Amino acid sequence: MQIPRLRRFPDAFCAALLALLIGFGLAAVAQQPNAPPRKVIHDQAEYNAYMSAVNTKDAAARAASLEAFAQQYPHSVVYSDALEQEMEAWQEAGDQEKIKEAAKKLLAADEGNVRALAIVVALDRYSAERGDQTSLDEACLDSTAGMREVPMWQKPAGMIDADFGALQKQMASIFNGAEGYCAWEEKNYSQAQEWLTRAFLLDGTDMQDAYQLAVVDLEMNPVDADGFWYCARAIHLATSTNKGDVASAMTASCRGSYVKYHGSWDGWDALLAAAATQDALPPNFAAGVKPAPVQPAPSAAPAPK
Numbered sequence: 001m002q003i004p005r006l007r008r009f010p011d012a013f014c015a016a017l018l019a020l021l022i023g024f025g026l027a028a029v030a031q032q033p034n035a036p037p038r039k040v041i042h043d044q045a046e047y048n049a050y051m052s053a054v055n056t057k058d059a060a061a062r063a064a065s066l067e068a069f070a071q072q073y074p075h076s077v078v079y080s081d082a083l084e085q086e087m088e089a090w091q092e093a094g095d096q097e098k099i100k101e102a103a104k105k106l107l108a109a110d111e112g113n114v115r116a117l118a119i120v121v122a123l124d125r126y127s128a129e130r131g132d133q134t135s136l137d138e139a140c141l142d143s144t145a146g147m148r149e150v151p152m153w154q155k156p157a158g159m160i161d162a163d164f165g166a167l168q169k170q171m172a173s174i175f176n177g178a179e180g181y182c183a184w185e186e187k188n189y190s191q192a193q194e195w196l197t198r199a200f201l202l203d204g205t206d207m208q209d210a211y212q213l214a215v216v217d218l219e220m221n222p223v224d225a226d227g228f229w230y231c232a233r234a235i236h237l238a239t240s241t242n243k244g245d246v247a248s249a250m251t252a253s254c255r256g257s258y259v260k261y262h263g264s265w266d267g268w269d270a271l272l273a274a275a276a277t278q279d280a281l282p283p284n285f286a287a288g289v290k291p292a293p294v295q296p297a298p299s300a301a302p303a304p305k
Contacts, residue, residue: 039077046073054085063089063098070105080110087119096123114153117146118171125178128185136185143178150175173202177209184216192216193224200230204279207241210234211250218257225286228258232275240276263292 041047049072053065066086070079083106090098100123106116121142127135150172155164180195196213200206211234217227231254238247258268267289274282 039081041077046076049073050076050078050082053082059089059092060095063093063095067098067102080106080113083109087116096126099123112149112153114146114149114171115167117142117149118174121146121178122174125181128181136182139178140182143175143182146171146175147179169202173199173206173209176202177206177212180209180216181212184212189216189220193220201280204233205237207234207237207243207246210237214254218261223261223291225261225289225291226281228254228261228271228289229275229278229281229285231257232271233278235272236276258289261291262289 041050049069053062053069056062056065063086066082066089069076070082070086073079073082076082083102086102087099087106090096090102100120103116103119103123106113107120110116121139124135124139124142128139150168153168153171155161159167176195177199180192180197180199183189183192183195193213193216196209196216199209200213203209210230214227214230214234217224217230231250235247235250235254238244238250255265255268258271259265
């Protein structure tokens with residue numbers, strides 16, 4: 001059973017995820033009373049350049065200044081800090097390509113920066129859904145690496161356990177979701193279902209994973225009727241975050257698939273209402289969605305005598 005994949009999730013969806021990843025990491029350390037001591041820049045010209053960049057009010061200008069600083073002082077004690085703040089400024093300015101550039105520089109300087117890797121994977125998946133094959137290849141490779149790195153990631157100095165756990169969970173969700181998306185692109189439905197289910201269990205507010213899990217379930221042979229709950233949940237998540245156009249497109253495709261499978265719209269409205277109040281797939285959900293009776297094939301007409 002085929003339903004549209006709705007590859008083009010809204011820009012705001014990706015922007016919100018990036019804001020969480022970028023802003024969380026900077027604020028979580030800075031706000032802690034046991035944060036590590038400030039780094040000291042001994043060269044006056046370097047210090048002046050850094051302070052001028054970070055104090056620039058306009059986001060795009062601040063990002064450009066921090067980018068220039070990192071290029072001029074690649075061995076600075078605050079090189080990584082400058083790239084972190086550059087990403088934050090580009091996020092504020094709304095330039096996702098520049099965020100990815102800065103994140104890749106950060107990864108080149110610090111291969112163990114799992115948060116930067118998660119940002120790159122999230123952006124590559126976003127581009128891959130718009131048909132960029134290079135981004136798809138990168139996302140698939142990097143998500144596998146991310147899955148290995150998250151369990152080994154050491155808590156940054158100054159970050160409390162609760163914040164570290166929340167950030168780990170968010171990054172694991174990103175890597176699992178990307179792994180599922182890659183398996184889906186390869187039509188490996190069982191693997192896609194497994195990875196996307198893990199991602200959704202980690203973050204049940206992720207509309208993208210919920211809908212793509214629905215599509216995977218309904219493209220399987222035989223159809224996994226659990227997909228209709230994920231459809232309904234994704235519609236609710238889109239509606240509750242003011243993405244009405246996406247919710248409408250999902251509703252049209254999911255309801256059509258439901259009618260084709262079930263034989264009528266009976267139960268669809270109740271499913272939507274229930275999914276809006278449920279955070280997880282109800283036990284034995286699929287058993288409650290009965291497929292339409294198979295119609296017997298018409299008897300062959302008797303041959304004329």
